[in-house]
Amino acid sequence: MAKDSKADRIKRMQIPNVEIPPELADRIPPGQVVTDRFPILHEGEVPQYDMTAWSLRVFGLVKEEKSFSYEQLMALPRTQVVCDIHCVTRWSKLDTVWGGILFRDFLRLLDVQPEGKYVMIHADNDYETNVPLEDLMGDDILLAMTFDGKPLTQKHGWPLRLVVPHRYFWKSAKWIQGIEFMAEDREGFWERNGFHNVADPFEEQRFSGEAIPIPEDEWVRKDFD
Ligand SMILES: Nc1nc2c(c(=O)[nH]1)N[C@H]1C(S)=C(S)[C@@H](COP(=O)(O)O)O[C@H]1N2
Ligand SMILES: [Mo]
Numbered sequence: 001m002a003k004d005s006k007a008d009r010i011k012r013m014q015i016p017n018v019e020i021p022p023e024l025a026d027r028i029p030p031g032q033v034v035t036d037r038f039p040i041l042h043e044g045e046v047p048q049y050d051m052t053a054w055s056l057r058v059f060g061l062v063k064e065e066k067s068f069s070y071e072q073l074m075a076l077p078r079t080q081v082v083c084d085i086h087c088v089t090r091w092s093k094l095d096t097v098w099g100g101i102l103f104r105d106f107l108r109l110l111d112v113q114p115e116g117k118y119v120m121i122h123a124d125n126d127y128e129t130n131v132p133l134e135d136l137m138g139d140d141i142l143l144a145m146t147f148d149g150k151p152l153t154q155k156h157g158w159p160l161r162l163v164v165p166h167r168y169f170w171k172s173a174k175w176i177q178g179i180e181f182m183a184e185d186r187e188g189f190w191e192r193n194g195f196h197n198v199a200d201p202f203e204e205q206r207f208s209g210e211a212i213p214i215p216e217d218e219w220v221r222k223d224f225d
């Protein structure tokens with residue numbers, strides 16, 4: 001891991017004394033701050049796409065590799081999910097409204113081999129994040145196309161992003177390009193760089209190394225909608 005990695009910087013930050021309204025207490029994971037705004041966080045530049053050339057590629061332990069055009073995905077049945085989201089940099093946003101394809105429904109279009117128990121999400125810009133398949137089977141896991149009833153903005157992942165509300169939000173990859181099924185778990189980008197492999201916000205699984213409950217307010221200085 002790099003010497004002054006993001007995980008190291010987060011570990012060094014001071015713990016603010018945050019008051020949580022009692023009626024929301026059980027929805028806010030330890031060490032999180034609620035925001036009404038929508039922070040924009042990612043590595044690299046917002047990608048631009050030629051949608052006639054865009055596709056979502058499914059590969060790895062599937063009987064048959066498949067590529068889905070945007071049109072094909074648009075034609076699939078949609079589900080709406082209302083959920084709370086939690087970023088490892090300490091912000092949580094409650095009651096976010098997403099629309100898209102339920103991952104579980106999408107899976108029915110694929111022939112995943114029985115050994116394909118782990119998933120790597122491939123996204124721009126060379127972003128990867130890993131999730132066990134089991135964690136993608138819930139009724140709130142989306143390949144999302146809309147936020148608040150409108151198409152995703154480019155900064156929030158248009159045309160397609162994953163939404164995995166029960167994990168820190170870095171697992172909710174924006175600008176998805178590929179879904180790989182694997183027999184063994186493999187670490188994604190942040191998972192290789194000091195962050196927890198599982199990333200359950202309620203267990204405060206922020207870092208792989210020492211689990212120091214120290215907040216970060218880095219996101220406050222970032223872009224918002
Ligand atoms: N492709 C890609 N997806 C990504 C990231 C990224 O750097 N690249 N950052 C993750 C992180 S750390 C967070 S908190 C959320 C932020 O999503 P938002 O910008 O829509 O709030 O995207 C996640 N998905
Ligand atoms: Mo994040």
